[in-house]
Amino acid sequence: QYEHIVLAHGGGGRLMQQLLERLVQPAFANPYLAARHDSAVFEAGGQRLAFTTDSYVVKPLFFPGGDIGKLAVCGTLNDLAMAGAKPLFLSAALIIEEGLAIADLKRVLDSMAATAKAAGVMIVTGDTKVVDRGKGDGLFINTAGIGLVGPGVDISPAQVRPGDVVLVNGDIGRHGIAIMAQREGLAFETTLESDCADVSGLVAGLLEAGVELHCLRDLTRGGLASTLIEIAQSAGLGIVLEETAVPVREDVAGACEILGFDPLYVANEGRFAAFVPEAHAERALAWLRAHPLGENAQAIGRVVAAHGGAVHLETAFGVGRVLDLLSGEQLPRIC
Amino acid sequence: QYEHIVLAHGGGGRLMQQLLERLVQPAFANPYLAARHDSAVFEAGGQRLAFTTDSYVVKPLFFPGGDIGKLAVCGTLNDLAMAGAKPLFLSAALIIEEGLAIADLKRVLDSMAATAKAAGVMIVTGDTKVVDRGKGDGLFINTAGIGLVGPGVDISPAQVRPGDVVLVNGDIGRHGIAIMAQREGLAFETTLESDCADVSGLVAGLLEAGVELHCLRDLTRGGLASTLIEIAQSAGLGIVLEETAVPVREDVAGACEILGFDPLYVANEGRFAAFVPEAHAERALAWLRAHPLGENAQAIGRVVAAHGGAVHLETAFGVGRVLDLLSGEQLPRIC
Ligand SMILES: Nc1ncnc2c1ncn2[C@@H]1O[C@H](COP(=O)(O)OP(=O)(O)OP(=O)(O)O)[C@@H](O)[C@H]1O
Numbered sequence: 083q084y085e086h087i088v089l090a091h092g093g094g095g096r097l098m099q100q101l102l103e104r105l106v107q108p109a110f111a112n113p114y115l116a117a118r119h120d121s122a123v124f125e126a127g128g129q130r131l132a133f134t135t136d137s138y139v140v141k142p143l144f145f146p147g148g149d150i151g152k153l154a155v156c157g158t159l160n161d162l163a164m165a166g167a168k169p170l171f172l173s174a175a176l177i178i179e180e181g182l183a184i185a186d187l188k189r190v191l192d193s194m195a196a197t198a199k200a201a202g203v204m205i206v207t208g209d210t211k212v213v214d215r216g217k218g219d220g221l222f223i224n225t226a227g228i229g230l231v232g233p234g235v236d237i238s239p240a241q242v243r244p245g246d247v248v249l250v251n252g253d254i255g256r257h258g259i260a261i262m263a264q265r266e267g268l269a270f271e272t273t274l275e276s277d278c279a280d281v282s283g284l285v286a287g288l289l290e291a292g293v294e295l296h297c298l299r300d301l302t303r304g305g306l307a308s309t310l311i312e313i314a315q316s317a318g319l320g321i322v323l324e325e326t327a328v329p330v331r332e333d334v335a336g337a338c339e340i341l342g343f344d345p346l347y348v349a350n351e352g353r354f355a356a357f358v359p360e361a362h363a364e365r366a367l368a369w370l371r372a373h374p375l376g377e378n379a380q381a382i383g384r385v386v387a388a389h390g391g392a393v394h395l396e397t398a399f400g401v402g403r404v405l406d407l408l409s410g411e412q413l414p415r416i417c
Numbered sequence: 418q419y420e421h422i423v424l425a426h427g428g429g430g431r432l433m434q435q436l437l438e439r440l441v442q443p444a445f446a447n448p449y450l451a452a453r454h455d456s457a458v459f460e461a462g463g464q465r466l467a468f469t470t471d472s473y474v475v476k477p478l479f480f481p482g483g484d485i486g487k488l489a490v491c492g493t494l495n496d497l498a499m500a501g502a503k504p505l506f507l508s509a510a511l512i513i514e515e516g517l518a519i520a521d522l523k524r525v526l527d528s529m530a531a532t533a534k535a536a537g538v539m540i541v542t543g544d545t546k547v548v549d550r551g552k553g554d555g556l557f558i559n560t561a562g563i564g565l566v567g568p569g570v571d572i573s574p575a576q577v578r579p580g581d582v583v584l585v586n587g588d589i590g591r592h593g594i595a596i597m598a599q600r601e602g603l604a605f606e607t608t609l610e611s612d613c614a615d616v617s618g619l620v621a622g623l624l625e626a627g628v629e630l631h632c633l634r635d636l637t638r639g640g641l642a643s644t645l646i647e648i649a650q651s652a653g654l655g656i657v658l659e660e661t662a663v664p665v666r667e668d669v670a671g672a673c674e675i676l677g678f679d680p681l682y683v684a685n686e687g688r689f690a691a692f693v694p695e696a697h698a699e700r701a702l703a704w705l706r707a708h709p710l711g712e713n714a715q716a717i718g719r720v721v722a723a724h725g726g727a728v729h730l731e732t733a734f735g736v737g738r739v740l741d742l743l744s745g746e747q748l749p750r751i752c
Pocket residue numbers: 174175176205206207208209210429437441445450452453454455456470471492496637638752
């Protein structure tokens with residue numbers, strides 16, 4: 083019903099989903115895209131590869147806990163990891179607005195390089211474009227990534243099964259709130275830092291530990307709630323989410339109240355949901371909790387055959403309600 | 418000496434080269450990037466792959482002979498082809514300015530899909546971001562691409578040898594002039610159409626025909642002159658370019674005079690230079706000329722051991738001069 087693009091078309095909610103379903107999927111129609119996975123997985127020359135891309139338009143460029151460069155590398159590493167791939171190579175394409183301070187650009191490039199190095203990947207190709215003042219916003223970065231998918235690894239929404247336990251690797255909402263607080267000039271007692279992190283090492287560790295992973299998804303735009311709804315829809319199954327089990331730090335919960343956000347819908351950049359068979363849940367949790375990026379890991383819900391395509395939130399009072407995709411205009415440009 | 422980014426930093430000339438050498442290369446330091454090739458070529462799982470990316474910020478979005486979508490697909494196919502790779506999969510990441518007409522977006526997506534289909538590649542992953550009105554410029558597109566590099570194929574600036582003949586697959590300058598004419602509202606007797614095209618089929622055909630290709634490079638930002646200078650520098654060899662042999666259409670030459678551009682520095686999107694050993698030059702030319710995208714192919718110069726790192730232009734009057742990289746502010750945002 084829209085004739086023009088609105089901010090919500092990029093918000094990770096209902097309007098973005100409609101845009102992708104009505105315009106993008108029909109135009110490019112192919113089975114890889116139809117899988118709606120974080121990465122496309124295919125064979126090339128007898129080897130299974132994962133391939134993914136994201137552009138980053140976060141504002142401001144520097145924020146507590148990270149910057150656009152760290153985000154751009156972590157985000158693509160994470161999308162590769164969500165397909166169970168070992169990240170190998172990244173690209174880096176810059177769209178710079180005329181007038182950007184070269185010192186800021188250098189800081190961002192160094193941050194990208196440090197993040198890539200820590201992950202053991204190389205940035206091997208790139209591009210640099212400049213647009214006129216007022217036709218960009220400082221700096222936009224696109225990264226694409228290639229990873230290797232090991233034999234027997236098959237992690238995707240299609241693998242989700244009734245009975246699967248849903249885990250998260252830590253408290254949610256910090257990235258989005260850190261950005262919004264910075265942008266609105268809000269000061270809280272503690273500085274809220276973004277959760278921005280590369281979780282590919284965590285995923286590799288879980289796989290090595292022999293944990294059976296049915297599905298993984300990083301909780302970016304739209305937050306935990308939108309992510310679980312997408313997976314429930316893709317899998318055609320229901321998810322029961324226990325509100326009290328979802329880890330949210332007190333300062334984040336407080337900031338969410340002040341800013342008027344529901345932490346379930348706030349974006350993260352170092353958090354993911356893992357769908358594992360019940361028999362593997364304890365081991366997975368124990369493994370995650372032994373790792374700095376997973377110390378607050380929790381089991382937060384369960385996949386059920388009922389409620390096909392929907393997520394039921396069970397609140398503290400035992401009352402249930404169905405979670406909806408929001409339109410997507412709540413948190414613009416947080417990644 | 419610059420403290421802030423200027424348009425020329427994205428212009429494909431001297432300032433861009435300095436930015437890449439002083440900031441990007443040192444930050445990401447690795448041998449793949451140091452090769453400064455159109456695509457990075459590496460082994461992954463026992464298979465040689467090519468990987469490349471470009472963002473497209475052309476203005477206007479629609480122009481005679483193409484649009485930003487066609488450009489975004491052809492450009493990345495061409496960078497893969499320049500490494501001798503067979504393109505397989507592409508990504509498509511959109512940065513949309515709030516307010517873009519959805520009909521325009523659909524037209525661009527359909528154009529991307531048609532161009533990919535014609536090339537036999539699939540767009541398998543992507544991303545969609547929206548920025549506030551006045552913080553973008555309608556639509557920016559990034560594509561990344563993966564291709565397979567066949568056994569024994571080794572096409573790169575390092576392979577250039579003294580005695581190599583330099584070929585181009587057709588007349589130069591049409592893309593840049595078509596965009597500038599449209600942007601300036603200039604009307605010429607004939608409509609100047611962009612040369613925008615996917616040349617990966619041409620390269621595959623040359624390889625199949627057994628033509629030995631030492632190096633290939635598509636003549637994008639900075640045009641033929643800048644491209645040859647880059648290759649001369651990378652190879653540490655000289656190039657002698659015969660001005661009268663360089664094909665330039667009369668209408669393009671006329672428009673260049675009116676607009677004040679030198680066709681040697683005007684961007685193309687369906688043109689490339691090929692460096693082939695002399696014994697293969699005739700066969701390569703004949704093969705190219707039999708193909709619609711190569712019918713105006715020409716031998717335009719020769720690699721020499723003298724003039725290390727420089728391009729000598731031999732003019733119609735037999736006078737020679739050394740070609741310089743221009744600063745890069747001449748033709749902003751033509752790709
Ligand atoms: N921001 C960047 N990060 C990493 N590498 C970069 C970056 N910008 C450019 N490069 C690398 O520098 C070289 C030159 O880049 P350039 O964009 O000019 O090549 P191209 O894509 O062939 O040309 P065009 O962009 O005009 O089509 C390439 O090897 C490219 O991978």
